[in-house]
Amino acid sequence: MSFVSDIRLRDSLVEAARAKLVAGDHLTQEDGIRLFDAPVLELGRLADALARDKHGDKVYFTVNRQLNPTNVCVLACKFCDYAKKPGDPTSYTMSKEDVLAHVDPEITEIHIVGGLHNKWRFDDYLDVIRWVKEKKPDLSVKAYTAVEIDFFCRLTKKPADWVLTELKNAGLDALPGGGAEVFSERVRRELFGQKIGGKRWLEIHETAHRLGIPSNSTLLYGHIETRAERVQHMIDLRELEMRAPGFFAFIPLAFQPGNTGLVRRQASAIEDLKTIAISRLVFDNVPHVKGYWVMLGQDTAAAALNFGASDLDGTIGLEKIAHAAQARSPVGMAEAGMVQMIREAGKIPVQRDALYRVVREYSRRDEPALAVGA
Ligand code: SF4
Numbered sequence: 001m002s003f004v005s006d007i008r009l010r011d012s013l014v015e016a017a018r019a020k021l022v023a024g025d026h027l028t029q030e031d032g033i034r035l036f037d038a039p040v041l042e043l044g045r046l047a048d049a050l051a052r053d054k055h056g057d058k059v060y061f062t063v064n065r066q067l068n069p070t071n072v073c074v075l076a077c078k079f080c081d082y083a084k085k086p087g088d089p090t091s092y093t094m095s096k097e098d099v100l101a102h103v104d105p106e107i108t109e110i111h112i113v114g115g116l117h118n119k120w121r122f123d124d125y126l127d128v129i130r131w132v133k134e135k136k137p138d139l140s141v142k143a144y145t146a147v148e149i150d151f152f153c154r155l156t157k158k159p160a161d162w163v164l165t166e167l168k169n170a171g172l173d174a175l176p177g178g179g180a181e182v183f184s185e186r187v188r189r190e191l192f193g194q195k196i197g198g199k200r201w202l203e204i205h206e207t208a209h210r211l212g213i214p215s216n217s218t219l220l221y222g223h224i225e226t227r228a229e230r231v232q233h234m235i236d237l238r239e240l241e242m243r244a245p246g247f248f249a250f251i252p253l254a255f256q257p258g259n260t261g262l263v264r265r266q267a268s269a270i271e272d273l274k275t276i277a278i279s280r281l282v283f284d285n286v287p288h289v290k291g292y293w294v295m296l297g298q299d300t301a302a303a304a305l306n307f308g309a310s311d312l313d314g315t316i317g318l319e320k321i322a323h324a325a326q327a328r329s330p331v332g333m334a335e336a337g338m339v340q341m342i343r344e345a346g347k348i349p350v351q352r353d354a355l356y357r358v359v360r361e362y363s364r365r366d367e368p369a370l371a372v373g374a
Pocket of ligand 1: 077
């Protein structure tokens, strides 16, 4: 049985998308753009059917912690409220003790990203991974975006496969998906001209996948990008997944205007839900689309679980980057809160680690856990 095959839809645009998926075809850029004009609930029903074909009613989350070792950055991307110049009184760089203080005994994943420090050497970045692995060898380490990997290549004058192999030997398990922003060159020139573009981001993730390092992927939307650029970004990722599989999840990141002055208001909740649903339908070969509650807010993230999202990210702990841009969500959520949010969406909570290994599967309702295991 397939939910996508069986679902009955009233809207002709959404029905045309369904027919293509049932026939085994991928949606084109034009299909994706047109779907933004489709009725949002119909769109959600089809995206939810596709997510259910992949995962049933399971929704994944992780008990994790964000570690942002420094906000000192040599670049100055226009949309970034987090980075500080060296010497700025609000800049910080963590010591080994600060880093180790983030390794709580109950977490199963640590997510490490930060600025491109003017004084740090590649070894300093390797040390952060070595320290957390020494303290908790079973912790899965998701660390350093493609922007950081490219920076390490320039620091060491070595190619990406060498840098990634060194990181893997130090204990890296997976790459996060950040730094992709929007692959459009137009947007890059306008907002982050010094930073790597889509071609280099895709090249680094392809290299990682070929080395057996899985990764996530992101899209920063709701600023100056067009819907066409948004959909093309999803298609570029879909094509990479076909060439070199290795993505776990796609994470549409709702832009937080913060103090950047870039746009007056971010995408509406409806635009967020449409983007999540269209991501699920266009990037149809990625295992999960994530409702990243830190940027979406808890209410929209909960709704996203019926619009194609099958992952909520994690409990997070002391996240600094989105909150530097004044994200209004709490800085962390307890495991019980994640479980409740998933259950309220009518789904089954599953705790996972960074490599999507199941840590604990909960019951659909408030009953004792069904299984506990590694
Ligand atoms: S987005 Fe990343 S690379 Fe750009 S200024 Fe901020 S921390 Fe630095």
